[in-house]
Amino acid sequence: xxxxxxxxxxxxxxxxxxxxxxxxxxxxxxxxxxxxxxxxxxxxxxxxxxxxxxxxxxxxxxxxxxxxxxxxxxxxxxxxxxxxxxxxxxxxxxxxxxxxxxxxxxxxxxxxxxxxxxxxxxxxxxxxxxxxxxxxxxxxxxxxxxxxxxxxxxxxxxxxxxxxxxxxxxxxxxxxxxxxxxxxxxxxxxxxxxxxxxxxxxxxxxxxxxxxxxxxxxxxxxxxxxxxxxxxxxxxxxxxxxxxxxxxxxxxxxxxxxxxxxxxxxxxxxxxxxxxxxxxxxxxxxxxxxxxxxxxxxxxxxxxxxxxxxxxxxxxxxxxxxxxxxxxxxxxxxxxxxxxxxxxx
Ligand SMILES: [Zn+2]
Numbered sequence: 418x419x420x421x422x423x424x425x426x427x428x429x430x431x432x433x434x435x436x437x438x439x440x441x442x443x444x445x446x447x448x449x450x451x452x453x454x455x456x457x458x459x460x461x462x463x464x465x466x467x468x469x470x471x472x473x474x475x476x477x478x479x480x481x482x483x484x485x486x487x488x489x490x491x492x493x494x495x496x497x498x499x500x501x502x503x504x505x506x507x508x509x510x511x512x513x514x515x516x517x518x519x520x521x522x523x524x525x526x527x528x529x530x531x532x533x534x535x536x537x538x539x540x541x542x543x544x545x546x547x548x549x550x551x552x553x554x555x556x557x558x559x560x561x562x563x564x565x566x567x568x569x570x571x572x573x574x575x576x577x578x579x580x581x582x583x584x585x586x587x588x589x590x591x592x593x594x595x596x597x598x599x600x601x602x603x604x605x606x607x608x609x610x611x612x613x614x615x616x617x618x619x620x621x622x623x624x625x626x627x628x629x630x631x632x633x634x635x636x637x638x639x640x641x642x643x644x645x646x647x648x649x650x651x652x653x654x655x656x657x658x659x660x661x662x663x664x665x666x667x668x669x670x671x672x673x674x675x676x677x678x679x680x681x682x683x684x685x686x687x688x689x690x691x692x693x694x695x696x697x698x699x700x701x702x703x704x705x706x707x708x709x710x711x712x713x714x715x716x717x718x719x720x721x722x723x724x725x726x727x728x729x730x731x732x733x734x735x736x737x738x739x740x741x742x743x744x745x746x747x748x749x750x751x752x753x754x755x756x757x758x759x760x761x762x
Contacts, residue, residue: 421503421516421535422449425542429454433485440475440482441510447502450539452546453485457493463550464632465496467543467599468558470523472504472513476613477558480625484633491633496550500543511616514745521749527597540599547604554581554638555608557599558625560616563740565685567624570610571600574648576639577607583644584635585611585628590649590737590755593711607639612738649735649755653708653716656750661705663751665741669697669726674705677741677751684736684752693730700726708754720754732756 426449433455437443457463468477481497501522507513515521516536525532525540547555554577569582569589582589589609595601600610611628614621632638657663657674664673665681677696684693698704706728708717722731739752 421501421519421539425450425452425546427452427454430456436482436485438486440479443482443485444478444502444505444510447499447506449503450542450546451499451502453481453495453497453499455485455491455495455497457491457495459493459636461493463494463496463552464491464638465498465547465550465552465555466558466629466632467498467500467547467555469502469505470500470543470557470599471521471559472501472507472515473511473562474514474558474560474616475505475511476560476616476621476625477611477629478505479622480558480629483626484629489633492636493553494550495633496546496552498543498546501539523599524597526599526602527595543599544602544604552604552606554606554632555604556581556585556628556632557608557610559610559612560621561612561614561685561738561740562616562742562745563682563685563738564615564618565612565682565738567614567621568612568737570612571608573607575607578609579646579648580639580644581607581632582609582611583646584631584638585609585613585624587645588647588649590652590753592652594652594654594709649737650757651711652737652753652755653710653720654750655706655708655717655720655752655754657747658705658707663743663746665743674699674702675728679741682739682741685739688733688735689730691730691732695721695728695730697727698723704728706751720756 504513504516520536525537528537567586571578574591600608613625661674664670664676667679670676675698708720710716721728734754734756737753
């Protein structure tokens with residue numbers, strides 16, 4: 418049975434009169450890949466927003482709904498792409514990252530054109546919808562699974578990318594890790610992923626709403642105000658080894674290979690000093706973690722030190738995307754860490 422609707426639906430400004438007043442009502446109006454074209458004051462340029470690649474990350478959707486509901490006209494044309502309403506509508510609503518039995522859409526943007534799986538086709542339809550309008554910028558709105566402040570992620574370090582990110586946040590990770598995400602693809606325009614903060618935090622929706630306002634109403638995205646943004650480089654992906662299992666608790670769990678401290682999501686907030694306690698493991702088994710850098714090298718012993726069945730940060734670092742959601746921690750990764758960052762004006 419097909420889980421994803423086959424064809425994209427296109428909407429123009431007329432849809433704004435029919436839009437339901439709540440985000441949930443709006444979601445129920447959508448059946449598949451949904452593309453909204455909003456006419457700007459300057460119709461010679463187009464900016465793109467993508468959101469809901471992950472069905473459990475609602476901030477970008479909520480902010481987009483608010484904008485569509487308003488009478489506001491953006492500075493340039495806007496193409497808004499709601500990427501995966503099916504996953505979001507799957508009950509319980511806004512709680513599924515992917516369609517049941519399906520794969521992570523945001524790992525399929527580098528898929529080969531011969532891949533005819535539903536999820537690969539959806540990824541190529543999204544890229545086509547972006548390319549059709551030759552955008553001057555692209556912003557892909559997400560949430561983190563765990564509690565977190567907002568930050569941007571990008572591949573290219575250029576002034577335009579940093580200026581774009583600074584419309585939304587004051588922190589950016591420049592990554593060379595390739596996972597097949599949308600923001601790794603080349604569209605001849607600056608592109609960022611914006612992690613608006615935790616999916617269940619009201620403040621994250623405000624970050625998306627304020628950021629979209631900036632993005633839609635600036636005549637020039639790349640000139641003007643000085644941006645002040647903290648740049649993190651070379652993230653390292655920390656994940657479980659093979660089929661190891663993880664749990665989160667206030668004490669060592671006898672049922673999992675390692676236990677991370679229950680409040681580990683707190684470490685998303687700020688720089689973590691060397692020597693910070695992270696969790697417990699079984700000394701007889703060894704630490705079942707690996708840390709892969711951008712070159713594919715194993716770095717776990719640069720990041721983590723062990724002592725008496727406990728493990729700690731070995732050096733000062735910023736952790737990102739720490740989550741206590743077992744499925745993501747197990748199937749994706751435990752977190753990312755950076756040890757290099759500097760303030761860029
Ligand atoms: Zn996401």
